[in-house]
Amino acid sequence: MPGALRSEIVITYDSPMGLMVNYHGKAQWSNLEASYDNWLANREPPLFGSEPDARVWALATAANDPASFPILDIGAGTGRNTLPLARRGHPLDAVQLSSQFAETIRQQAGREALAVRVIQRDVFTTSDDLRRDYRLILLSEVAPNVCC
Numbered sequence: 001m002p003g004a005l006r007s008e009i010v011i012t013y014d015s016p017m018g019l020m021v022n023y024h025g026k027a028q029w030s031n032l033e034a035s036y037d038n039w040l041a042n043r044e045p046p047l048f049g050s051e052p053d054a055r056v057w058a059l060a061t062a063a064n065d066p067a068s069f070p071i072l073d074i075g076a077g078t079g080r081n082t083l084p085l086a087r088r089g090h091p092l093d094a095v096q097l098s099s100q101f102a103e104t105i106r107q108q109a110g111r112e113a114l115a116v117r118v119i120q121r122d123v124f125t126t127s128d129d130l131r132r133d134y135r136l137i138l139l140s141e142v143a144p145n146v147c148c
């Protein structure tokens with residue numbers, strides 16, 4: 001199965017008669033990209049909150065000249081941080097695994113003519129297409145996905 005994987009162990013049991021209990025265990029593997037794509041179909045937006053992360057916003061707004069303060073948003077979701085920061089004038093690169101989330105950001109950035117480059121892929125694939133001069137790199141609420 002391609003892409004970033006996650007796994008769960010599902011244990012079920014039944015008690016057909018008396019004191020007897022049957023346990024069944026099975027490993028379930030799922031693809032992280034597909035799981036997130038599913039969110040768009042089954043959940044009400046906003047999926048990750050309607051305001052940018054307060055710490056991220058405080059760090060970015062300390063920069064007086066946003067245009068010279070490029071930002072990399074890794075695991076950008078639907079653009080909760082990317083879009084407000086781009087509106088402030090920061091050049092934004094948004095790396096996003098889920099193709100549907102990436103498209104959501106791309107469309108909104110296009111509508112507002114924002115300086116957002118959406119890179120749809122697993123962040124671990126390469127860094128060749130990334131800039132070397134980011135002043136801020138965000139991993140907002142992404143660590144549980146990438147580390148464990």
Ligand SMILES: C[S@@+](CC[C@H](N)C(=O)[O-])C[C@H]1O[C@@H](n2cnc3c(N)ncnc32)[C@H](O)[C@@H]1O
Pocket residue numbers: 004032033036048049053074075076077078079080081095096097098101121122123124139140141142145146
């Ligand atoms: C909980 S959401 C947080 C979204 C956004 N950072 C925010 O704070 O609103 C985690 C995001 O990280 C993305 N993600 C997880 N692992 C990734 C990876 N290896 N490469 C790129 N994106 C990844 C998921 O697709 C998802 O959009």
